Amino acid sequence: MIIPVKKAEDYLNWAEKLNPGPWVDHSKVAARAAAIIADRGGLDPDRAYALGLVHDLGRYKGVTSMMHVYDGYSVLIKDGYSEAAQICITHSFPTQNFEEYSGRDDCTEEIRKEIKTILAKAVYTDYDRLIQLCDALALPAGVCLMEKRLVDVALRHGANALMIGKWKKMFSIFGYFQEKTGGNLYELFPEAVRNTFAG
Numbered sequence: 001m002i003i004p005v006k007k008a009e010d011y012l013n014w015a016e017k018l019n020p021g022p023w024v025d026h027s028k029v030a031a032r033a034a035a036i037i038a039d040r041g042g043l044d045p046d047r048a049y050a051l052g053l054v055h056d057l058g059r060y061k062g063v064t065s066m067m068h069v070y071d072g073y074s075v076l077i078k079d080g081y082s083e084a085a086q087i088c089i090t091h092s093f094p095t096q097n098f099e100e101y102s103g104r105d106d107c108t109e110e111i112r113k114e115i116k117t118i119l120a121k122a123v124y125t126d127y128d129r130l131i132q133l134c135d136a137l138a139l140p141a142g143v144c145l146m147e148k149r150l151v152d153v154a155l156r157h158g159a160n161a162l163m164i165g166k167w168k169k170m171f172s173i174f175g176y177f178q179e180k181t182g183g184n185l186y187e188l189f190p191e192a193v194r195n196t197f198a199g
């Protein structure tokens, strides 16, 4: 079942009440970016927007690391939103490899196994890719240069041996959507200059 925009907004409002923080604005920026790119690239902007809103839904539980992908997945799969649930997991794994996660692995052995199985079975669609991209473009204040956000995440969460491969994948996803939209993606986001060079 595809998640409607209204439902996604309700989920995000619920999650914000439980754990307010910059992650909420980050989710809204990712959603807006996803809708704009979807619109230019022949995808459904409402579907992309709703998926962007809920991709970090697992943050409702508080400050967690890898568990946030599973906590969001659990809520949405229980309610029948399988695509949105899958994206809660896949947005953090562009190369579809469990080991690429650069933050702390705070999952139990059982959950770790389940995430690995979900990743192994997942067939990534343009919507998985679009949310991976928009997650990597979205600061809470707005879209910025992807390189800035990738470095920002690495500085906060650390790096591992797979990081360069993950970054290369992100650049190829960027190129894919740039081609799909037929122009310079950053021209769709005038705030990117300010957000990239501020502070």
Ligand SMILES: [Fe+2]
Binding pocket: 026, 030, 055, 056, 135
């Ligand atoms: Fe995110």
